[in-house]
Amino acid sequence: MPEAHEMSANPVIRIERLYKEYVTDAGSVPVLKDVATTVMPGEFIAIMGPSGSGKSTFMNILGCLDVATSGTYLLNGRDVNTQSGDELAHLRNQVIGFVFQGFNLLPRASLEDNVALPLIYSGIPRAERMVRANEMLEKVGLGSYRRSRPNQISGGQQQRVAIARALVNRPKLILADEPTGNLDTHTSQEIMALFTELNERDGITIVLVTHESDIAAHARRLVRLSDGCIVYDGLVVHAAPAHLETTS
Amino acid sequence: MIGAMLSEAWMAMGANRLRTILTMLGMVIGVCAVILMLAVGQGAQQQVQASIASMGSNLFIILSGSTTSGGVRMGGGATPTLTLADAQAIEELPSVFAVAPSSPGTAQLVYGPNNWSTQVIGTLPSFLTVRDWRLSAGFPFTDSDVRSATRVALLGQTVVRNLFGDEDPVGKTIRIRNSPYVILGVLGAKGQSLDGRDQDDTVLVPVTTAQRKLFGTQFAGTVRFIMAQAESAEVMSAVEKSINELLRQRHRIREGAENDFSVRNLTAMANTAAETAQVMSMMLGAIASVSLLVGGIGIMNIMLVSVTERTREIGIRMAIGARGKDILLQFLLEAIIISVIGCLIGVLLGVGGALAVSKASGMAVLITMASIVTAFVVAATVGIFFGWYPARKASLLRPIDALRFQ
Numbered sequence: 001m002p003e004a005h006e007m008s009a010n011p012v013i014r015i016e017r018l019y020k021e022y023v024t025d026a027g028s029v030p031v032l033k034d035v036a037t038t039v040m041p042g043e044f045i046a047i048m049g050p051s052g053s054g055k056s057t058f059m060n061i062l063g064c065l066d067v068a069t070s071g072t073y074l075l076n077g078r079d080v081n082t083q084s085g086d087e088l089a090h091l092r093n094q095v096i097g098f099v100f101q102g103f104n105l106l107p108r109a110s111l112e113d114n115v116a117l118p119l120i121y122s123g124i125p126r127a128e129r130m131v132r133a134n135e136m137l138e139k140v141g142l143g144s145y146r147r148s149r150p151n152q153i154s155g156g157q158q159q160r161v162a163i164a165r166a167l168v169n170r171p172k173l174i175l176a177d178e179p180t181g182n183l184d185t186h187t188s189q190e191i192m193a194l195f196t197e198l199n200e201r202d203g204i205t206i207v208l209v210t211h212e213s214d215i216a217a218h219a220r221r222l223v224r225l226s227d228g229c230i231v232y233d234g235l236v237v238h239a240a241p242a243h244l245e246t247t248s
Numbered sequence: 249m250i251g252a253m254l255s256e257a258w259m260a261m262g263a264n265r266l267r268t269i270l271t272m273l274g275m276v277i278g279v280c281a282v283i284l285m286l287a288v289g290q291g292a293q294q295q296v297q298a299s300i301a302s303m304g305s306n307l308f309i310i311l312s313g314s315t316t317s318g319g320v321r322m323g324g325g326a327t328p329t330l331t332l333a334d335a336q337a338i339e340e341l342p343s344v345f346a347v348a349p350s351s352p353g354t355a356q357l358v359y360g361p362n363n364w365s366t367q368v369i370g371t372l373p374s375f376l377t378v379r380d381w382r383l384s385a386g387f388p389f390t391d392s393d394v395r396s397a398t399r400v401a402l403l404g405q406t407v408v409r410n411l412f413g414d415e416d417p418v419g420k421t422i423r424i425r426n427s428p429y430v431i432l433g434v435l436g437a438k439g440q441s442l443d444g445r446d447q448d449d450t451v452l453v454p455v456t457t458a459q460r461k462l463f464g465t466q467f468a469g470t471v472r473f474i475m476a477q478a479e480s481a482e483v484m485s486a487v488e489k490s491i492n493e494l495l496r497q498r499h500r501i502r503e504g505a506e507n508d509f510s511v512r513n514l515t516a517m518a519n520t521a522a523e524t525a526q527v528m529s530m531m532l533g534a535i536a537s538v539s540l541l542v543g544g545i546g547i548m549n550i551m552l553v554s555v556t557e558r559t560r561e562i563g564i565r566m567a568i569g570a571r572g573k574d575i576l577l578q579f580l581l582e583a584i585i586i587s588v589i590g591c592l593i594g595v596l597l598g599v600g601g602a603l604a605v606s607k608a609s610g611m612a613v614l615i616t617m618a619s620i621v622t623a624f625v626v627a628a629t630v631g632i633f634f635g636w637y638p639a640r641k642a643s644l645l646r647p648i649d650a651l652r653f654q
Contacts, residue, residue, distance in 0.1 A: 065567060066648040086571045092647075093569020104564045104651075108263050120252045121569040129252075165568065 010077055012173050012205050013039035013062065018071035020057055020228075031057045032068070033228040039207065041172065044199040046216035046236065047209045049225035055209050056177060058225065062207060063096055063175045064088045076172060093121050097166025099176035099208075103158040105150040105165075111137060112146040115164045122169060136164035140194065156187035163194060167204075174198065176208035180215055192218040253574075257581040264554070271550045272590040274543030279594025279627045280601060281536040286619040287602035289529025291612035295440070296525040300518040302438040302447060304380040306345075306481055307514040308488060310338070310474040310495070313507070328470035329508045332455065334498060335372075335474045341490050343483040348375035349471040351455055353463040358423040359411040366407055368424060368451045370458020370471075378477045386418040386433025389454055397456035401429040405437045405448040425462060429453065442521050481515070488513060537626070543590070544630035551583055551638035562642055563650030576643035583635020584628075591627045595620055 020032040031054045039045060049055045060066035061073065064080055073080045076095050083091065092098075105114045116133035124132075137143050140160040142153075150158050159179060166174055176195070180188035196218050198204045210216050217236055224232035261268040312330040335349035351370035356363060373388050375381070389400045401424065408417050417431045438447035459465045478487040491511050499508055555562070562575055599615055606613040 060648050063567070064647075065651060066646075086573075089566065089569050089571040089574075092567060098567050100567075104560075104567070106561060106564065108259055117565070118568040121565075121571070121574055126252065169569070 009041065011038045011040050011074070012043075012076060013037070013207075014072070014074040016072040018061070018073060019069045020054070020061065020066075021069045031228055032061075035071070035225075035228070035230055037223065037230065037233065039173075039205060041205055042199070042203045043221055044196070044206045044219045045208070045221045045223055046219035047207065047223045047225060048211060048213075048216055050211075052227075053225040054228045055225050059175055059177045059207070059209050063098060064091050089121070093118055094169060095172050097163075097169065097171040097174045099159070099162050099166050099174060099179045101178035101181040103150070103155070103162045103182070105158055105161055107150055110147050110149060111142065111153075111161050114150065114161055115168050118165060118169045132168055133164075136168045137161070139167070140164045154187075155183055156190060159183060159187075159191055160194065163191070163198075167198070171204070173205045173207065176206065178209055178211070180210065180212070188212075188215060253578055253581055254585075257578060257585055260554075260558075260582060261585065267550060268586060271547055272586050272593070274546035275540075275587050275590025275627060275631055276543075276594040276597060278536070278540035278543035278630075279591050279623050280598040281539045282533065282623040282627070283595060283598025283615070283619060284601050284605070285532035285536040286529070286623070287598070287613040287615045288605065288611060289525075289532040290614040290616065290619065291606070293522070293525040293529050294614050295612045296442065296522050299440060299442045300522060302380075303441065303514060303518060304378055304475075304477065305515065306478040306484060307378065308476045308478070308484075308491065309512050309514055310334075310476065310491065311510050311512065312470070312472060313509050327508070328466050328472070329499060330471050330474055330495075331467075331469045332471060333469065334495060335471065337494055337498060338474065338476055338491055341487065341494060343479045343487050343490075345477045345479045346374045346377045347477070348372050348378045348475045349455055350375065350473050350475065351458045351463060351465070351471045353458065355425050355451075355462065357407065357411060357451065358426075359417075359420065362411045362413075364407060364410040366404075366449050366451055368401075368453055368458065368462065370453050370455040370462065372455055375452060375475070378475045381438065382436045383433040384436040385416070386431070389432055389452075394454040394456050397454060397460050399424075399427060399429045399457060399461065400432045400454065402433050402435055402452040403431055404435045404450040406446055407449060407451055408434055424451070424453075427461065442518060484513060484515065540623075540627055540630055543627070544587075544634040547583055547586060547631050548634035548637060551579060551635050552641070554582070555579060555638045555642040558642075559645065559650050559653035562645055563647055563653065566645070566647035567651055572643040574643075575645075576639045579639035579642050580632070580635055583639065584632055587628050587631020587635070590631065591624050594627065595624055598623070 015038070016036045018032055018035040019030070021028040021030050035058065047055050047058065057066065061068050064075065067081070075091060078091070080088070080091070106117070109117070112130060112133045115136050116129040119129040119132060134143065134146055137146055140163055142157060142160055142164070145153055145157070150161065153161070180191055183191060192215055195206055195208065199206050208219065216222055219236055222232065222234060222236045223230055310330060312328050330349070332349055335347050338344060339347040348371050352367055354365060355368045356365050369375070372394060373390060376388055383402070388402060389398070393400055401422070403417055411417070411422060412420070417434060420431050421428045422431060423429070435448070435452070441447050453462065455471065459469065476487070476491065478484050488511055492507070495509050496507065501507060565575065599620070602613045602615050605611055
């Protein structure tokens with residue numbers, strides 16, 4: 001872990017001795033084993049690892065969608081394990097912005113309604129919701145599509161809408177689970193440029209999961225998972241290494 | 249927040265329009281059936297009560313006899329055993345308010361070119377008291393008419409309509425069995441009796457006139473039946489007992505021998521009829537409630553399907569910050585909207601249907617505000633109750649499970 005991050009203020013994420021097991025008919029299967037890490041504000045981290053290495057589970061726990069079997073997870077200084085369901089919902093709403101591989105927009109709602117959705121759950125009045133949703137759509141370059149439906153725009157555009165939705169509540173942290181997994185190379189680069197801009201200009205902390213090295217190359221820190229353990233945590237090596245990820 | 253949720257619920261319903269309408273239809277039919285059945289049941293009940301009121305209150309009818317002649321029992325009314333003197337004696341009993349002996353018969357009536365066959369009852373002026381019957385025109389005949397057996401008559405509304413049309417009958421002379429009778433007055437409208445007869449199709453004449461001039465009697469002074477009115481409902485059984493004792497004494501019936509008359513408590517019979525109508529009304533309501541219940545289960549069924557279908561959407565919403573109660577509220581709102589709109593349409597159709605039924609079949613219907621409000625409240629409650637379970641199921645999903653659902 002780079003020394004620089006330990007010096008700045010409170011970490012956004014602090015994880016110690018994190019274990020996660022899934023209970024199946026065949027017995028319990030360990031997915032994460034003794035994971036520990038700290039994410040400081042303003043970091044841009046890529047998590048890589050082969051299929052089954054536990055990176056998606058790790059993301060879900062980071063996003064408070066799933067709970068760890070044991071261990072400590074402090075999000076923004078709060079112990080996630082002691083939070084009630086409503087408090088976790090509040091964290092997801094206020095602290096975290098999610099970007100999914102499959103975009104996960106509501107198909108029947110217009111783009112501005114999709115972007116405004118998290119604001120409904122923050123109890124923000126309609127007029128302000130619409131203003132902020134449209135600001136975000138402008139920011140991701142889709143201001144003129146506000147009344148369109150998700151199925152009327154391209155995949156890259158849909159992911160931009162999803163990013164706008166993740167940003168609309170001004171979160172500290174963006175969690176992106178294979179955000180470019182369904183996009184072509186060119187569009188992927190555009191999306192990654194957007195993430196880079198958000199990180200560098202707005203100082204938003206970004207954690208993204210990917211299995212493509214050239215996507216991970218946009219990050220500044222790389223965490224490599226294998227078989228439920230962190231096997232590498234350090235700077236992104238820009239030249240494509242020999243053990244290039246090929247699985248997904 | 250509620251506004252946003254309402255518009256979302258509206259959107260979700262619009263996305264599955266046919267399904268929403270079918271779900272609503274269950275509610276519509278349920279509410280419609282309840283209101284219609286209650287209207288028909290209460291209408292029948294009201295009709296019975298009106299008939300009872302038209303009959304007069306606290307009434308006995310004393311019929312002349314089942315006599316036994318050489319071991320052969322003759323049945324009620326076979327032998328004229330009651331007389332005017334019996335009626336007078338009954339009137340002197342304590343707690344008896346009024347007594348009206350009656351000698352009915354059928355006769356042909358003629359006025360000008362019109363003729364009409366109807367029931368002519370020979371009775372006393374007290375008949376009007378006993379039956380609580382008012383005149384709509386003219387005057388009743390008097391005790392002096394009875395004493396001198398004058399040829400005077402009071403006509404019921406149906407008779408007036410058939411003989412006179414729009415003409416005013418008071419003071420005119422009609423012929424009953426070819427003898428002239430002066431019309432003194434017209435009876436007010438009574439409508440149907442409990443057994444469905446038209447009570448207005450009748451003519452009243454003094455009892456003596458009927459006995460001596462119109463129908464004749466087997467023995468002097470006999471009447472077919474005597475109506476007696478007790479002073480109040482509380483003394484009914486005491487009066488019944490004393491009438492029995494009095495008549496047994498007057499008719500010299502030995503201890504152990506059968507009565508040659510029978511006393512019937514008309515009010516008790518009427519109450520039975522009223523109770524029957526009420527039970528009917530409740531039965532109809534109960535049957536209709538079943539369809540309301542089925543409608544509610546329909547809502548639950550559709551909402552469960554909807555929750556399953558939209559599990560992924562629930563997951564997305566939870567991932568961006570929806571709490572369990574937000575999801576609960578969203579699905580509950582859909583159930584509420586469906587059941588409330590369904591109820592409203594059901595009320596409109598039910599009221600319209602009841603009016604149409606009464607118009608088409610002449611059946612009496614009674615739509616009360618209470619039945620509408622009851623149907624509405626019960627239906628809305630059923631809808632929301634059955635919508636609550638699926639909504640709660642949705643709200644308890646774990647975000648990760650909902651999001652992974654395919």
